[in-house]
Amino acid sequence: MSFTLSELPYDYDALAPYMSRETLEYHHDKHHQAYVTNGNNLLKGTEFEGQSLEEIVKNSFGKNVPLFNNAGQHYNHMHFWNWMKPNGGGDKLPGRLAKKIDEDLGGFEKFKADFIAAGVGQFGSGWAWLSVKNGKLEISKTGNGENPLVHGATPILGVDVWEHSYYIDYRNRRPDYLKAFVENLVNWDYVDQLFEKA
Ligand SMILES: [Fe+2]
Numbered sequence: 001m002s003f004t005l006s007e008l009p010y011d012y013d014a015l016a017p018y019m020s021r022e023t024l025e026y027h028h029d030k031h032h033q034a035y036v037t038n039g040n041n042l043l044k045g046t047e048f049e050g051q052s053l054e055e056i057v058k059n060s061f062g063k064n065v066p067l068f069n070n071a072g073q074h075y076n077h078m079h080f081w082n083w084m085k086p087n088g089g090g091d092k093l094p095g096r097l098a099k100k101i102d103e104d105l106g107g108f109e110k111f112k113a114d115f116i117a118a119g120v121g122q123f124g125s126g127w128a129w130l131s132v133k134n135g136k137l138e139i140s141k142t143g144n145g146e147n148p149l150v151h152g153a154t155p156i157l158g159v160d161v162w163e164h165s166y167y168i169d170y171r172n173r174r175p176d177y178l179k180a181f182v183e184n185l186v187n188w189d190y191v192d193q194l195f196e197k198a
Helices: 021-043 053-060 065-082 095-105 108-121 174-185 188-197
Strands: 126-133 136-143 154-160
Touching: 021 065, 053 065, 065 154, 095 108, 095 136, 095 188, 108 126, 108 136, 108 154, 108 174, 154 188
Parallel strands: none
Antiparallel strands: 126 136, 126 154
């Protein structure tokens, strides 16, 4: 297989004012495109050709760093666009997922605080995650292009905390970006689909 860049699932203006057209144009059309292009070049002629994207991410981890970085970031961003929607966010979650957050993470407000804290606490570039591991929800953070797949977990929500994700709209105010992401952008239906599959 080769990596391909899908269109955004909404218009470039659709997430404003929480994420601007300019951010989406640079982040999707330039940054994500570069991960796809570089990933395809690095994949050619390797033992990983012919594997699924998830397999390439898991199998190249620790073995082929440049390929892993680009394949990981392609996987992360492919989901990231779908983890957001216009008029998203807030605490109106599908029932089973809401119950699981209550059971495993101490309720929605605690989830929100801990998820934002994970993103704020990631030193430098990386991601904050909500994942399913051994049947339980957990919050984590990773550096650069790494993700929970390589730690035996299935990510169901992730937020990009590389500066390219928020610097145009929020400058250095990463906590404000993360708060807006949870309160106004999260596509809980997509999170729930991944939760049901995990
Ligand atoms: Fe990004």
